[in-house]
Amino acid sequence: xxxxxxxxxxxxxxxxxxxxxxxxxxxxxxxxxxxxxxxxxxxxxxxxxxxxxxxxxxxxxxxxxxxxxxxxxxxxxxxxxxxxxxxxxxxxxxxxxxxxxxxxxxxxxxxxxxxxxxxxxxxxxxxxxxxxxxxxxxxxxxxxxxxxxxxxxxxxxxxxxxxxxxxxxxxxxxxxxxxxxxxxxxxxxxxxxxxxxxxxxxxxxxxxxxxxxxxxxxxxxxxxxxxxxxxxxxxxxxxxxxxxxxxxxxxxxxxxxxxxxxxxxxxxxxxxxxxxxxxxxxxxxxxxxxxxxxxxxxxxxxxxxxxxxxxxxxxxxxxxxxxxxxxxxxxxx
Amino acid sequence: xxxxxxxxxxxxxxxxxxxxxxxxxxxxxxxxxxxxxxxxxxxxxxxxxxxxxxxxxxxxxxxxxxxxxxxxxxxxxxxxxxxxxxxxxxxxxxxxxxxxxxxxxxxxxxxxxxxxxxxxxxxxxxxxxxxxxxxxxxxxxxxxxxxxxxxxxxxxxxxxxxxxxxxxxxxxxxxxxxxxxxxxxxxxxxxxxxxxxxxxxxxxxxxxxxxxxxxxxxxxxxxxxxxxxxxxxxxxxxxxxxxxxxxxxxxxxxxxxxxxxxxxxxxxxxxxxxxxxxxxxxxxxxxxxxxxxxxxxxxxxxxxxxxxxxxxxxxxxxxxxxxxxxxxxxxxxxxxxxxxxxxxxxxxxxxxxxxxx
Numbered sequence: 001x002x003x004x005x006x007x008x009x010x011x012x013x014x015x016x017x018x019x020x021x022x023x024x025x026x027x028x029x030x031x032x033x034x035x036x037x038x039x040x041x042x043x044x045x046x047x048x049x050x051x052x053x054x055x056x057x058x059x060x061x062x063x064x065x066x067x068x069x070x071x072x073x074x075x076x077x078x079x080x081x082x083x084x085x086x087x088x089x090x091x092x093x094x095x096x097x098x099x100x101x102x103x104x105x106x107x108x109x110x111x112x113x114x115x116x117x118x119x120x121x122x123x124x125x126x127x128x129x130x131x132x133x134x135x136x137x138x139x140x141x142x143x144x145x146x147x148x149x150x151x152x153x154x155x156x157x158x159x160x161x162x163x164x165x166x167x168x169x170x171x172x173x174x175x176x177x178x179x180x181x182x183x184x185x186x187x188x189x190x191x192x193x194x195x196x197x198x199x200x201x202x203x204x205x206x207x208x209x210x211x212x213x214x215x216x217x218x219x220x221x222x223x224x225x226x227x228x229x230x231x232x233x234x235x236x237x238x239x240x241x242x243x244x245x246x247x248x249x250x251x252x253x254x255x256x257x258x259x260x261x262x263x264x265x266x267x268x269x270x271x272x273x274x275x276x277x278x279x280x281x282x283x284x285x286x287x288x289x290x291x292x293x294x295x296x297x298x299x300x301x302x303x304x305x306x307x308x309x310x311x312x313x314x315x316x317x318x319x320x321x322x323x324x325x326x327x328x329x330x331x332x333x
Numbered sequence: 334x335x336x337x338x339x340x341x342x343x344x345x346x347x348x349x350x351x352x353x354x355x356x357x358x359x360x361x362x363x364x365x366x367x368x369x370x371x372x373x374x375x376x377x378x379x380x381x382x383x384x385x386x387x388x389x390x391x392x393x394x395x396x397x398x399x400x401x402x403x404x405x406x407x408x409x410x411x412x413x414x415x416x417x418x419x420x421x422x423x424x425x426x427x428x429x430x431x432x433x434x435x436x437x438x439x440x441x442x443x444x445x446x447x448x449x450x451x452x453x454x455x456x457x458x459x460x461x462x463x464x465x466x467x468x469x470x471x472x473x474x475x476x477x478x479x480x481x482x483x484x485x486x487x488x489x490x491x492x493x494x495x496x497x498x499x500x501x502x503x504x505x506x507x508x509x510x511x512x513x514x515x516x517x518x519x520x521x522x523x524x525x526x527x528x529x530x531x532x533x534x535x536x537x538x539x540x541x542x543x544x545x546x547x548x549x550x551x552x553x554x555x556x557x558x559x560x561x562x563x564x565x566x567x568x569x570x571x572x573x574x575x576x577x578x579x580x581x582x583x584x585x586x587x588x589x590x591x592x593x594x595x596x597x598x599x600x601x602x603x604x605x606x607x608x609x610x611x612x613x614x615x616x617x618x619x620x621x622x623x624x625x626x627x628x629x630x631x632x633x634x635x636x637x638x639x640x641x642x643x644x645x646x647x648x649x650x651x652x653x654x655x656x657x658x659x660x661x662x663x664x665x666x667x668x669x670x671x672x673x674x675x676x677x678x679x680x681x682x683x684x685x686x687x688x689x690x
Contacts, residue, residue, distance in 0.1 A: 013440065314438065
């Protein structure tokens with residue numbers, strides 16, 4: 001029987017009080033954003049944020065709890081923008097959104113940083129065993145896509161270096177049940193034909209760095225079918241994450257019908273970019289709609305999740321959506 | 334197709350205009366708020382302060398007088414109050430349109446947020462949004478007042494849509510409301526309306542939705558009313574020549590910021606509405622010299638003849654230091670008057686306006 005796991009891709013909106021406090025402490029300009037060596041007042045504020053975001057998830061009853069990524073000023077580009085050998089350039093558009101991040105210009109070797117591991121250690125302390133921890137990272141393909149390489153000089157070499165960097169970060173993580181690798185670029189800016197294996201190889205490098213279940217989560221539409229097939233076969237993922245909210249859902253179903261799937265799947269069922277809070281029954285119907293069409297008796301695990309990061313939402317609505325996701329697993333069972 | 338700008342342009346020529354040629358000078362809308370007004374905005378939220386909403390209203394009135402006067406001192410042919418009463422371009426209207434609801438700030442980048450509203454039910458028209466603002470400014474101004482309105486495409490797509498099957502349908506409903514507002518403004522005496530659609534710059538493939546929305550906005554609006562459309566910096570080749578089909582009198586573009594590299598986009602086919610050309614950069618804090626702005630104005634003559642050219646800053650000036658905003662506006666007007674005189678004197682080859690540069 002399929003295990004249903006309610007979770008999220010992370011990157012929560014800061015609570016409203018923290019938006020005010022942190023803009024007062026840090027400022028509004030490009031140069032005021034995190035470089036990874038923030039002082040004690042800012043660190044303490046983020047500790048408080050982390051505690052609050054984890055409490056919301058525990059209160060909602062999610063089956064996996066994320067650190068919340070409150071510190072990720074530059075969204076999924078964060079692991080690079082705070083790196084010592086990365087300089088931040090201009091403000092650039094974050095995919096097809098009215099959001100912007102600092103262009104990470106990689107100017108030296110991508111050595112181990114430990115930034116995300118430190119946040120996960122802190123989250124482990126807050127959780128104190130109350131729920132399993134889920135780590136969140138950008139997938140190597142998306143992280144390389146969002147960055148500018150001014151050091152490695154070759155696209156393939158750069159992607160491999162980003163993958164090695166992320167793998168080393170993962171090796172330093174505390175115990176975690178699941179690792180979500182966020183890979184929106186696989187849909188928004190997919191690898192050119194015949195370079196798919198380079199992307200899946202990079203993802204596999206990161207996936208192999210942990211014993212946890214690895215979910216390669218894609219969003220903002222359906223994957224190209226050929227790329228989908230490569231991902232199922234080669235990425236080393238326990239689950240692919242598929243967006244059933246934005247873009248062409250039927251194309252996603254077709255991919256699964258035609259090319260099979262990983263033993264587990266993550267389904268993006270709740271809209272991370274709309275304040276309308278889905279009813280648990282609606283979320284359950286979406287799962288059933290999907291499962292009725294795919295030629296699989298049962299999956300090992302189905303992760304019920306928001307399609308995108310949650311920072312696009314006001315804080316109150318993001319919190320309400322957590323409860324809806326958790327309740328949906330009860331409705332299905 | 335384009336409206337008939339010839340029918341409404343001359344009314345903005347001042348009686349004492351010094352030249353035969355007339356390059357209509359205007360602004361996009363927003364202007365730096367005086368520091369004290371920002372303080373007043375904060376003070377009214379402070380429960381320990383005696384400063385209340387009535388005091389804030391008085392402060393807004395004072396600021397509108399000052400900025401309208403500042404525009405007139407700069408010599409502009411048409412003026413705006415600098416949008417002193419407005420906070421953010423979507424929020425301001427969403428607060429006035431039943432059907433919108435607010436849940437709190439969302440991130441744009443870093444620690445910059447905006448109160449992105451949600452459309453939770455059908456949008457409707459209640460009280461006029463801008464008529465009081467227009468009447469006040471009109472009463473204190475000696476020059477015609479232009480009214481900027483955030484367009485329905487931006488009001489729709491920069492909100493969360495909880496209520497409509499598609500955001501396109503929401504946009505059309507909003508366009509009908511904008512039409513109602515424009516009618517009320519016209520009744521109150523407005524002659525120059527500018528629809529702002531920054532969201533189109535990021536999703537140019539939706540130009541047909543904006544076109545349909547504009548058809549609704551101008552429905553029943555007489556041709557002596559000048560309707561402009563402002564779209565900020567983007568890849569204009571994605572919306573040109575389609576904008577020639579828009580029912581507008583004037584298309585306002587931000588080209589200075591890109592050093593006029595996109596001028597050739599508009600050279601062929603022939604540009605049909607009047608062109609409102611950005612001739613000072615809204616994103617650099619240096620005041621361009623009169624000479625530099627004159628050269629920028631000549632870029633516009635590569636696209637349209639002088640009788641179809643309006644000059645304005647690239648975009649709203651609100652993020653600049655106030656003295657810089659004033660300097661840019663004043664130099665822009667001076668440059669326009671000098672170019673007009675040069676055209677009158679036959680010193681500019683209109684077939685090759687930049688010859689000699």
